[in-house]
Amino acid sequence: MTDVEPNAKQRLLRTVLDRFAIYGDLESAVPFGKGHINDTFVSTWNQGGTRLRYTHQRINERVFTRPGEVMENILRVTNHIRGKLEGVGDRSRRVLTVVPAADGKPFVRDAEGGWWRSYCFIENARGGDLASSPEEAALLGKSVGRFQNQLADIGGERLFETIPGFHNMETRYTRFHEALQKNGSGRAGGCRGEIDFLLENEKRGGLLIRSLWEGTIPERICHDDTKMNNILLDETTGEALCVIDLDTVMPGTSLFDLGDLIRSVATRVGEDEQDLSGAGFDPALFRALVEGYFSEARSFLTPAEYALVCESGRSMTQIMALRFLTDYLEGDHYYHIDRPLHNLDRCRSQIALIRSMDSQWEEAEKTVRELAPAVTSENG
Ligand code: ADP
Numbered sequence: 264m265t266d267v268e269p270n271a272k273q274r275l276l277r278t279v280l281d282r283f284a285i286y287g288d289l290e291s292a293v294p295f296g297k298g299h300i301n302d303t304f305v306s307t308w309n310q311g312g313t314r315l316r317y318t319h320q321r322i323n324e325r326v327f328t329r330p331g332e333v334m335e336n337i338l339r340v341t342n343h344i345r346g347k348l349e350g351v352g353d354r355s356r357r358v359l360t361v362v363p364a365a366d367g368k369p370f371v372r373d374a375e376g377g378w379w380r381s382y383c384f385i386e387n388a389r390g391g392d393l394a395s396s397p398e399e400a401a402l403l404g405k406s407v408g409r410f411q412n413q414l415a416d417i418g419g420e421r422l423f424e425t426i427p428g429f430h431n432m433e434t435r436y437t438r439f440h441e442a443l444q445k446n447g448s449g450r451a452g453g454c455r456g457e458i459d460f461l462l463e464n465e466k467r468g469g470l471l472i473r474s475l476w477e478g479t480i481p482e483r484i485c486h487d488d489t490k491m492n493n494i495l496l497d498e499t500t501g502e503a504l505c506v507i508d509l510d511t512v513m514p515g516t517s518l519f520d521l522g523d524l525i526r527s528v529a530t531r532v533g534e535d536e537q538d539l540s541g542a543g544f545d546p547a548l549f550r551a552l553v554e555g556y557f558s559e560a561r562s563f564l565t566p567a568e569y570a571l572v573c574e575s576g577r578s579m580t581q582i583m584a585l586r587f588l589t590d591y592l593e594g595d596h597y598y599h600i601d602r603p604l605h606n607l608d609r610c611r612s613q614i615a616l617i618r619s620m621d622s623q624w625e626e627a628e629k630t631v632r633e634l635a636p637a638v639t640s641e642n643g
């Protein structure tokens with residue numbers, strides 16, 4: 264919510280919540296989670312003596328300029344996955360459930376024109392910022408491979424591109440160059456090393472998107488924001504339960520998702536870490552992650568996709584370094600930040616990860632060759 268005082272915020276939230284088709288008495292509604300983009304809240308209701316929780320999000324309209332299209336995509340995707348989970352006992356913990364408004368729409372518009380949506384809260388689940396073991400990394404990889412697999416046959420109209428050019432390295436660089444030239448925040452002088460690193464890597468970073476444009480790798484429905492924190496794990500069993508944060512599900516390449524997983528899972532420190540002494544690429548987590556992902560994605564991956572696995576990790580790490588630094592140079596308008604240098608710190612952690620990937624490149628390529636199954640002619 265915008266610059267309104269806390270009580271007004273609470274009042275606005277309650278008016279919005281009243282308009283969803285949720286029964287019972289509202290007990291509380293509080294901010295929740297660590298997402299960088301939307302405003303997320305969790306509410307607790309007493310429904311005939313049983314306590315139930317829901318998630319509510321005000322969609323960030325500076326980022327998603329067509330929220331109606333975002334919700335259309337999300338409904339199609341969640342309905343399709345739900346169909347695949349027919350007969351699975353805790354289906355509503357394995358796919359997000361959109362709670363409609365009282366008028367049947369999948370959103371509510373507030374008095375300021377804001378767009379709100381609600382989901383059933385997935386209980387007894389947690390997100391995370393760092394993989395705790397290779398076993399966990401494997402489960403995370405498997406969950407994203409499964410997610411892509413579930414959506415492979417969605418059919419119908421092409422999904423909306425909710426952020427056009429989201430992972431387009433070339434337009435991201437254009438914006439970076441503009442930010443550098445303007446230097447509106449006056450911060451460029453203090454991050455010359457990071458700027459130079461990104462400039463040196465500009466051409467290589469475009470390999471993934473160019474492969475997609477040239478048709479070397481196929482277009483697929485992908486999630487586009489598969490950092491670890493967007494996958495909920497079962498608190499009790501540790502199983503990767505549900506891929507959430509579906510605003511960016513749209514056509515892209517499978518490697519955007521695998522690359523973002525490599526960036527956030529096969530790493531020794533999280534993107535927010537300021538002490539980079541222990542930073543680096545973790546080959547054991549990488550092996551487990553990729554093996555878990557392949558176990559689900561082998562039915563569709565092509566040789567050209569296998570060949571770009573390591574490059575996908577490097578490229579997605581680079582695009583995040585670039586976006587964090589661009590936001591820093593532009594004055595921190597995009598990502599939620601907790602401290603003045605937060606975006607610069609994030610850029611630094613990503614660059615440290617790329618340097619470490621580069622120093623272990625051959626070994627990582629060898630791992631992929633060992634794990635990639637002999638690809639059948641249908642996939643090739
Ligand atoms: P953002 O786009 O801002 O990252 P997310 O959709 O990722 O927003 O939601 C922010 C956080 O809220 C998630 O990381 C997760 O911890 C929590 N969350 C979102 N939806 C649910 C849900 N249905 N059940 C439980 N937790 C949720």
Ligand code: GN1
Nearest residue numbers: 297298299300488490493508511583
């Ligand atoms: C944002 O929404 P969230 O916090 O899950 C961003 C991703 C970045 C990520 C970095 C729509 O993800 O692209 O990788 O921050 N999402 C959007 O933490 O820009």
Ligand code: MG
Nearest residue numbers: 298299493508
């Ligand atoms: Mg998120």
